[in-house]
Amino acid sequence: MGDFFFILLSTALVNNVVLVKFLGLCPFMGVSRKTDAAIGMGLATTFVLTLAAGASWMIEVLILQPLDLGFLRILSLILVIAAIVQFIETVLRKVSLGLHKALGIYLPLITTNCAVLGVALLNIQERHALAESLLYGFGSAAGFTLVLVIFAGMRERLAQLAVPGPFAGVPIAFVSAGLLSMAFMGFAGLAPN
Amino acid sequence: MIEAAVSMSALGLGLGLLLGVAARRFHVETPPVVDAIDAILPGTNCGACGYPGCHGLAEAMAEGSAPVTACTPGGRDVALQLATIVDTGSDGAVAGMAETEPTVAFIFEDHCTGCMKCFKRCPTDAIIGANRQIHSVVVDACIGCDACIEVCPTEAIVKRVKPKSIKNWYWDKPQPAFGSGNGGYAA
Numbered sequence: 226m227g228d229f230f231f232i233l234l235s236t237a238l239v240n241n242v243v244l245v246k247f248l249g250l251c252p253f254m255g256v257s258r259k260t261d262a263a264i265g266m267g268l269a270t271t272f273v274l275t276l277a278a279g280a281s282w283m284i285e286v287l288i289l290q291p292l293d294l295g296f297l298r299i300l301s302l303i304l305v306i307a308a309i310v311q312f313i314e315t316v317l318r319k320v321s322l323g324l325h326k327a328l329g330i331y332l333p334l335i336t337t338n339c340a341v342l343g344v345a346l347l348n349i350q351e352r353h354a355l356a357e358s359l360l361y362g363f364g365s366a367a368g369f370t371l372v373l374v375i376f377a378g379m380r381e382r383l384a385q386l387a388v389p390g391p392f393a394g395v396p397i398a399f400v401s402a403g404l405l406s407m408a409f410m411g412f413a414g415l416a417p418n
Numbered sequence: 419m420i421e422a423a424v425s426m427s428a429l430g431l432g433l434g435l436l437l438g439v440a441a442r443r444f445h446v447e448t449p450p451v452v453d454a455i456d457a458i459l460p461g462t463n464c465g466a467c468g469y470p471g472c473h474g475l476a477e478a479m480a481e482g483s484a485p486v487t488a489c490t491p492g493g494r495d496v497a498l499q500l501a502t503i504v505d506t507g508s509d510g511a512v513a514g515m516a517e518t519e520p521t522v523a524f525i526f527e528d529h530c531t532g533c534m535k536c537f538k539r540c541p542t543d544a545i546i547g548a549n550r551q552i553h554s555v556v557v558d559a560c561i562g563c564d565a566c567i568e569v570c571p572t573e574a575i576v577k578r579v580k581p582k583s584i585k586n587w588y589w590d591k592p593q594p595a596f597g598s599g600n601g602g603y604a605a
Contacts, residue, residue, distance in 0.1 A: 288429065292421045301429060308433035312440050319444035 229360055236364030239415050242340050243372045244406040249340030253373060254398065256331070258384075263377035267370030269331040271363065273313065274341055277306045278362025281345035282355050302345050310336045340369060376405060451503060452480045458499045459489055464541035464563035466490040479504055491561040493520060520580040522560040523567065527552045529574030536566035536575060557581060 242248050249270075256266040281302050289298055314332045317325045335341060344365045348358045379401050388397050455476040463471040467488040469478055478484035479500070486500040523544075525536075532550040544560040547553030557580065567575045 284429075288425055292425055294422050294425065297422055297426060301426065304430060304433065308437060311437055315437070315440045315444050318446050 229356070232357060232360050233364040233367070234415065236361055237368035237371065238409070238412040241368045241372060241409050241412075242344065242365040243369055244402075244409040246343065248343040249338055249369060252334065252338060252340075253376065253402070254395070256334075257373055257377040257380050257398075260374060260377045260381060263373045264370075266331045266334075267366075267373050270335055270338065270340070270369055271366035273306075273310055273332070273335045273338075274344055274366035274369075275359055275363045276309055276313070277341050277345055278348055278358045279355065280305050280309055282348060282353070282358040285349050298346070298349065299342070302342060306341055306345070307336045340365070372405070372409075376402065379405070449480055452476045454503050455479050455500060458492075458496060458503075460491055460496070460561060462491070462541045462561055462563070464491060464561065464565055466563040466565060491563040493562075521562040521577045522557050522580045523555045523562065523564075523575050524578040525553055525555055526574045526576070527554075529572045531572055531574075533571060535569045535571065539565045539569050541565060 236242070240246060243250065243253050252266055252270070256262050284301055284305055285298070289295060289301065294301075310332055314325075317332075344362050348361055351361075353361055380398055383397055383401065388394075392400065452473075453476075456473060459472040459476060461472050465471070467475045467484070467490065469475040469484065469488075475484055475488060479486065479488070486504050487497045489496050489500075523536075525545075530547075530552045532547060532552055534547070534549050534553075537545045537547060537553055541563060542559050542561055544556045545553050545566060546556060562577060562580070564577065567577065
């Protein structure tokens, strides 16, 4: 039980997928202008990342390892992740229109999100079992959501400040992202890797 | 080698089947009017109307929150076609619209700095050129959506009437002659 707690803590805070591993930076900069959009993107990513972690574990254990096809790993994982996202989008539109409206436009974006593939690959690299994989995916996504929402809040504040001309817009956003990253470095040592 | 080919083919086939079945099984009927509007709109997703793509505009138009005149590149022709299937609410919507001819972007080459901003923004790839080389517009591909005019830092792009060609030339509308007593008609 303690192991599971440490995986969650480690992925969400200590080894944060955005600020420490530098994965998924495009949505981090792209969808952080408004807090609402950041929450939507975060929830959609959580959903997809957890499922993708489980699916990639199955692909690895059921297909790639028995047949010794490690060189096809990235190819097959991308295929499976894209298919899952598309499947979820189709089902969601039928089952829950409200949820589809909230998450719909973010789902196709996640297909090409490097955090999703990165977490799947890390899972395989660290030889996690199914439950650990799922938890690792969920924890990473929770960390991603947390950081995205914090950063969106910061950018909403920044938009109202008188920023010196050369720093206005994206540059000051990158500077604040760096500061946020330094703040998250403070979690290092909280949990073993 | 064979294992790799077979397993990847099987994986692709399986996932393809899954998506195909899901698309059938979870098919959502869109209102027919949305499809009809979608068919009339240009479909280039240029964003000039302010909605996310042509489908977004079609949905807004179907529920009545967007006017039939919202599509800039489509101009009057598209608005007239749309007015036949969409309840416009007030009849004067299209009548009040200026009868514009199709327009295309034109780049003044002595102002162009080759910054590639318009090149990246163009939804139909109608702008040609490279970094630090003067850009130009492919008239046949340009839909006149104004997207490039907004991003040009040197204001080198203007909208001009699409040059006449044999394909799009037509007779000017007959104008009543002023000055003569009975409107120009022979008595």
